[in-house]
Amino acid sequence: MLDEFEIYLRAHTHLDSADITRIRSLAAPRMLRRNELLLREGEVCRHKVFVIRGLLRTYGTTADGSEHILQFSPEHSWTLDVESYDKQQPALYNIAAIENSEILLWPKADFESLLAGIPRLRSFSQLLISRNIYTSRQRLLTALSATPEEKYQEFVQSFPDLLTRLPLHMIAAYLGISLKTLTRIRQAQLKR
Amino acid sequence: MLDEFEIYLRAHTHLDSADITRIRSLAAPRMLRRNELLLREGEVCRHKVFVIRGLLRTYGTTADGSEHILQFSPEHSWTLDVESYDKQQPALYNIAAIENSEILLWPKADFESLLAGIPRLRSFSQLLISRNIYTSRQRLLTALSATPEEKYQEFVQSFPDLLTRLPLHMIAAYLGISLKTLTRIRQAQLKR
């Protein structure tokens, strides 16, 4: 019987059953409790991570202690600190669970051998990387050019499902605006 | 005799002379005048571009006509609209020369055949992509978290050489702050 990850791979790639089984077999499942850290700034990111269920966030902290969210990783998405993972050096960012989550972990060496041995996994991987680059560009442009209200609108459009799962202060931390500004926007929109 | 591009490849890769010559031979040189557009929003990005001399910028325009700069590309850097290039679809961004510039252009098909035939070019290419991802992340975090003054400081640190080559309004458009705010910051720093 196929587990949820295997169904995901089937739906999004052209990998055959043998490869899917092989990929799955090298992953270690793990549960994360709400607020539990998966990766702490300064640690080395040693695994590739797939989120089966739940919701994670990747965030950086600034000198004054405030947190800024680079990415949300809901079920059926991948996450890691790329730079730390690639170079096996201390991470600049934290990854933590927002909800109780269920994840799969591949040690870097194992995942690399999978990539080396399975061309279709390699191209799928590159597809994900490309998408990431495109959306990052778009997000940067938004961060540079949009008003807080426009940023919020774009977020609502892009992630309608996350709206109800996230506390507002995290949305604010993702958009780069203050919680106050965000509640003001929402209030103003209610009155229309 | 080696031209400037060949010297660059020699210095930054382990490619041998034959490969370097082959890569170079497929590129078309082109001059760009100050303010000339290399790629206009809506066009398809058909080439990979290396900047031999001069300075380009990649920017997006918003509904109100304002410009926001995603990237500066000085001599010895590469540029293109990734998404448009990859998928051969209309570009979301513009690329234009800030200074009179000298560039090399590879048609996409040619560059792909080079990548397919030269493993070391492939890994060099991936190295550049990785770096791009790392700096983009960092830039996003800065855009989300830093004050205008901190953004400016970071820019000065990162690109001291560009400071004197760019008009202030472009630095402002890169940092996502108004020209007014930027001049204020500079005045405040002069008085210290």
Place this chain on the structure above:
DNA sequence: GAAAATTATGGTCAAATGTCCATATTTCCC
């Protein structure tokens, strides 16, 4: 179920930022 923690919202005020305008200076280009 109850205490504790988290979350959403609001008020007040000060500071930061942007827009619009004018002007002096510098640079560009024919």
Place this chain on the structure above:
DNA sequence: GGGAAATATGGACATTTGACCATAATTTTC
């Protein structure tokens, strides 16, 4: 070289935004 364009700066003002505080409502946790 000279006219035109681009650039840097400043003033005035309105608006936005954030910081700090309090409070009510909701959710979590044991």
